[in-house]
Amino acid sequence: MTADSDFLYLDYAATTPLDPQVAQLMQEVHTSAFANAGSTHRAGRRSAAVVGRAAVQLGALLQADPDCFLWTSGATESNNLAIAGAAKIRAHRGKHLVTMRTEHKAVVDVFIALEKQGFEISWLTPDANGHVSSEDFEAALREDTQLASIMHINNETGVVQDIAALGAICREHDVLFHVDGAQSVGKVHMDLDTLPVDLLSLTAHKFYGPSGIGALYIADGVHIEPLMFGGGQQRRLRPGSLPVDLIAGLGAAAEVAGNRIDKDLEKFTTLREALWRGIQDVGGLQINGSPDSGYPGILNVSVDDVEGESLLLALEPLCVAAGSACNSQSQEPSYVLRALGRSDFEAQSAVRFSLGRPTTRADIDIAAATYRNAVRKLRDMAPERVA
Ligand SMILES: Cc1ncc(COP(=O)(O)O)c(C=O)c1O
Missing domain, CATH: 3.90.1150.10 (Aspartate Aminotransferase, domain 1)
Incomplete structure (x- = not known):
């Protein structure tokens, strides 16, 4: 106290709380890079460069290609986009999806909505310590399974799932693997270069960055459907003008986090x-x-x-x-x-x-x-x- x-x-x-270094940078960006990052003039290019730098900082934290991130409003949106976007684009191949009962509501409720739209969901129950075993996970996968979503660190209990093992099983079965990393990104080491993760959701306010900004990592070659329609920003997958100062804050927070x-x-x-x-x-x-x-x-x-x-x-x-x-x-x-x-x-x-x-x-x-x-x-x- x-x-x-x-x-x-x-x-x-x-x-x-917002890291003071991050807050200061955001203040600077707010005045120096106020232009729309989609504008092609010099001021717009300056804003686009700020956004590009944030992607590099986030990529360095997660050992990921900076081009693989979409900016969103937070993990809730990233989870919606990843799960519904992937399930829908693959629906012609099968409509079975797998997740856990202990996921955050921002995942659970997306699956419930998909269930109402004709998808079939397997809800895995963890053991008394909160873990899902590789055996139970693999047993839930079927010929028609298209996507599994398992959170990395549980927001209530801190239980850590074995993302590497579960992702490897998904790869063997040609199932897309989404991870809700809202509680893990910036808090534990993650190496997307080696982790078999196709989609990863994150949100800046959990690691001393600003509220209202998050990202969705989409591995190279993975396709999702957009949930929103509008301008052509972000490969049409998540249209809308980018909040440059918030994105700069997320990038700076990622860099600070990586160092500590x-x-x-x-x-x-x-x-x-x-x-x-x-x-x-x-x-x-x-x-x-x-x-x-x-x-x-x-x-x-x-x-x-x-x-x-x-x-x-x-x-x-x-x-x-x-x-x-x-x-x-x-x-x-x-x-x-x-x-x-x-x-x-x-x-x-x-x-x-x-x-x-x-x-x-x-x-x-x-x-x-x-x-x-x-x-x-x-x-x-x-x-x-x-x-
Ligand atoms: C595990 C998990 N997923 C998703 C979210 C949603 O994040 P946001 O509120 O930034 O959209 C949270 C936030 O509490 C969370 O802890």
């Missing part, structure tokens, strides 16, 4: 461990996800005998999430945690702590103490409420 804020933010999986992934991962590993140790003595805790592996920036825990809504209130001024941030308006227990086999009550008591670059050891100590006190207070107050 800093002196100028009255909350302690531990919700970096929901969004991250290892440092951030090391720090989060230490802090996550300290947080877990710091809350242990309340007892009755259960980690949601893989206790020993998983992305170290996320710790999701359920606790016995405490009701989730009251817990979130009692945790003030900690800013943490109950399940997914994108779901937090809903009173429903998290469908992701239910898919891991948690009961409604366990899922409802879950709290997701997510760590970020500004998080300090002192923050973790405050968070742990706040959590311990909140759980003890609620257990003392309402013992009759628990079954």
Whole structure:
């Protein structure tokens, strides 16, 4: 908690603050490259060059050809475009698609929409630690399967799927492989030169870039249908004038991220461990996800005998999430945690702590103490409420 804020933010999986270096660059671009990047005059060419540089920066982060990116408004749009765009263009070959029950809503709801349009979806259930095995994944593929979509890092639990193994299986079966990388790009190393990934969605605000800008990586030779129609920008696949300053921000954020992934991962590993140790003595805790592996920036825990809504209130001024941030308006227990086999009550008591670059050891100590006190207070107050 800093002196100028009255909350302690531990919700970096929901969004991250803009990196000051990135903000400064965007400010400069805003005035120096305001022209439409599609204009052929000198000012337009300057804007186009700014966009080109961002693509190079993103390509360097992911070891990918800069020409393979489409700019979008974020991972929601990238997921829609990748999944619906690929499913539709390949529909004449087959209408079977594969995904997991623990995907983000920005994937789940696209598949539900496609199901209504006559596609058949296989929904894979993970094991209790949140993983899908290569065997279960391969068993779901059929002659008519056209696309599989599996997220890299789960936004609620931090569970990391084995993208390399699953992608290799897709290649063997001539199935397109889409990965929702909203929680992994800029946070863990990814090498698209060797990873068998055909389509990858990402969004800048998860890695200290601006909101409202994302990208879709489309591997060479992979075809999708556009979902929007308009000008001829971006090979007609995603028309519309480009937001040059946002794109510049995404590129700069990618460069900053690339330079500090290892440092951030090391720090989060230490802090996550300290947080877990710091809350242990309340007892009755259960980690949601893989206790020993998983992305170290996320710790999701359920606790016995405490009701989730009251817990979130009692945790003030900690800013943490109950399940997914994108779901937090809903009173429903998290469908992701239910898919891991948690009961409604366990899922409802879950709290997701997510760590970020500004998080300090002192923050973790405050968070742990706040959590311990909140759980003890609620257990003392309402013992009759628990079954
Ligand atoms: C895994 C995952 N996919 C997709 C999204 C959607 O990203 P955006 O809101 O930037 O479109 C999020 C954001 O919460 C996410 O965590």
